[in-house]
Amino acid sequence: MLNRHQILHALQQALEPLTYVHAMWEGGSAAFGRDDEWSDVDVQIVVEDERVADAFAVAEAALLTLSPFEIRWEVPHPAWHGHAQVFYKLQNASPYLMVDFVVMKASNPNKFLEPEIHGQATILFDKNNALAVAPLDWAALQKQLTARLEQLRVTFPLFQSLITKSVNRGWSLEAVAFYQAFTLRPLMEVLRIKHSPAHHNWHVKAAQFDLPPEVFAQVEPLFFPRDLADLSAKHAEAERLFYATLASL
Template sequence: MDLQAIVPDAHVEAVFVAVRQALETLSPIARSYRLPEPAWHGLSQEFFQLAEADPNHLVDFAVIPASKLASARLLERERHGEALVLFDRGGHLAPPPLDWEEHLAKAAARLATMRSTVPLFAPMVEKAVRRGHLAEAAAFYQALVLKPLVELLRLRHCPERYDYGWRYLDRDIPPADRALIERLAFPADPPALLRGVEEATQRFVAEYAALDAGEWRLPSAAERAAR
């Protein structure tokens, strides 16, 4: 369960104490983890696993410091969906519009980068297999071949979340592409791994060829903002 609260900066720690106490009225806390700060997102965040709950059900609690700019609160509908607001006495949680100009500039830069890096580094998978470094080959395959293909498919079909990696593929890319990624993600042995590299690379090249042929493109900021 994802929970967030916007809190005056001076009261952040007191809120974490209160949340922990509230959870302990429901169940003992089996384990928890507080992200070291400053965290990548600029929020304060802690994960809780309750002893009397299914271990798959975590409480993910994040505090948004009130001093945080609205654009940095992770509330843009386009990327994070519609927040369920329980109460907002001061009107602090109105979702800001995504800055499409900035976002699409980053997307275009990533599109250009992968065009160069994937053909350059994909052969490292085969090299690792030939050397008998199979764990290294598997890691290279995921990081240098398959993850960039996921990003490329996201850039085509869901540019607002092009950087979400493997998450939400069921809603962000076409079913056939999701099936392709899931099949390629589980090679049975080194020969299957190398076949996966070949198939993923071919699809990668085909996507860029389609881009160059005008079959798809990144939208303009005006087009996306008008939706």
């Protein structure tokens, strides 16, 4: 079975000699020092604007020297992040060792490299300082979060009746879905705004690392109601925690 080093080595060997490929790095869990046997391979490269398709062709040829593709999926254009992205599941690798390959145009300033958000990228090569990144603009982020908190002050109380009326009707699937969407998601958002503002929109991703242990211990059980009666009790506790957190901000 292939390992991540073999995949990264094959891609680097193929891409680094190309003059139109400026830089290559690994992000994701590796950027936080948390990569393990279940981590995928998050690879990003920067290329001259008109060579995106060429870079994918070279990268795919390199991957095919290691393994046939079991699945190849290209994110439809335009992607939410503004870059070209393809996922590869390799037949000769663990299903967890999926390759998430992103090609960024040199002219696009958003490289997803702010260490406060994305961790410390493992730079495999950078030929022309393409990966220089400005510090996170905390003032702009604070302005954004202040506006978001004002919105949550309105929308959170507005939508809590969706959960209670579903519980009252005995509509369990709807109650769970509404509880997840309209109670737990905004709860996680205000907790992150307080404790890890750079990751305010990460919802539950890496929450055990970003929240203080005592806060994580409070919120984790709220995600596992046993039945409608327990959901109702957990809903009340989630509301209490939301308002207490909001008041402290």
